[in-house]
Amino acid sequence: MAGKLYLCATPIGNLEDMSLRAINTLKGVDFIAAEDTRRTGMLLKHFSIESKLIQYHKFNERKQVDNIIELLDQGKDVALVSDAGTPGISDPGEILVRAVNGKGHKVVPIPGPCALICALTISGLDTSEFKFIGFMPKGNSKKPVLEKAMSEHCTVVFYQSPHDLLSTLEQIEKIDNQRKVVAVREITKIYEEKIAGNAKELISHFNERGIKGEFTILIEAKEEEIHTISQGIVLVEELLEQGQFLKEACKNAAKELNLGQRDLYQFMINKGKK
Incomplete structure (x- = not known):
């Protein structure tokens, strides 16, 4: 019997968010494929999980996809975890899932924490329709991405590194200085924070308070023009x-x-x- 690939969500900050199903799944599989084996190793140790770890990240994904499929062919069960949150969202897991599906093996989701969903639900913005655009790029490629994002008639969500946050907010202000923006950082952690306002107000806040942690940024939908x-x-x-x-x-x-x-x-x- 062929093995299964489990997509196992792990905490994005608070270890109490680890579900019983996730713990039991990780204990029961033959292998756990992880982006950072040291980081995942600490998580496994905390929950007394002894399944064997293998590395799977963007630098070895092509080779490891073949190795993982071979393990599944042999009847071995494999769990995929990311550094934090739900694997397959803006990480190499997408490529593995596509390949495993293509080989006819079963892919099983083990639900749990996801930063973009957590941020969206507390943002106060429209949740009936939204668009997630992954990690915001740096440099000259940022402007066209933001211009397109801010033309959407739905809430837009993306991940943002702290080092480039002010540059992103400054670009948003140039495009539309009245649009509501929500910045959520350190979700589920001790210093979890949500800041809402226009881009200028957020820039002022972070210049005064400093910038720490990983951010999820949400931009209010563009109002639809009503034509007669x-x-x-x-x-x-x-x-x-x-x-x-x-x-x-x-x-x-x-x-x-x-x-x-x-x-x-x-x-x-x-x-x-x-």
Whole structure:
């Protein structure tokens, strides 16, 4: 019988967040694949877990994927853990899961802590729809990422290193100095903190208090512009002057202004456009 791959969530700060199922799973598997075996080793020691550790990180992932699949082929069970939180979210686990699924082996989630979900639920921002964009890049690639993120009509969440936090907040302020931003740091730890305000207010806060810990940043959704049917008619007439046929012009205008194509077309017909 083939082995199974378990995606085992581990605490992101508070050891009491380790679930009984996670402990029993890690005790029961043949191998535990970890990003940092020293860090994971301390966790395993705390819970008296003796399963064998193997390294799996972004520098050896290609080779280790083949090795882990071979272990599964042999009927060995393997648990994957990240340094903290749920594996497979912005870490090498994604590649392993895709490969294991491709080989037909079963992947079993062992739920638990996840920084982005914890931050989202306490943010006070809209949780009905959100977009997670991983780790914020540094340097020149940051600006286009933030511009795209801040054009989204839903809450945007990303991970941020402390060393580049002010640079990110300064860029957010340039794009929209009124947009609400929430910074959550050290989730589940002693100095857990949530700071909300516009980018300028957060910059002032961190300049005064200092910057420590790992951050999850959330940006308020961009408000949807509400367009009227009158604006739609104006755009349709402009498109007609450019040579588009009526149906095509109504379709394009409706799409651009988020209006009903049928309603717009009917208005144009009533105006006598043909």
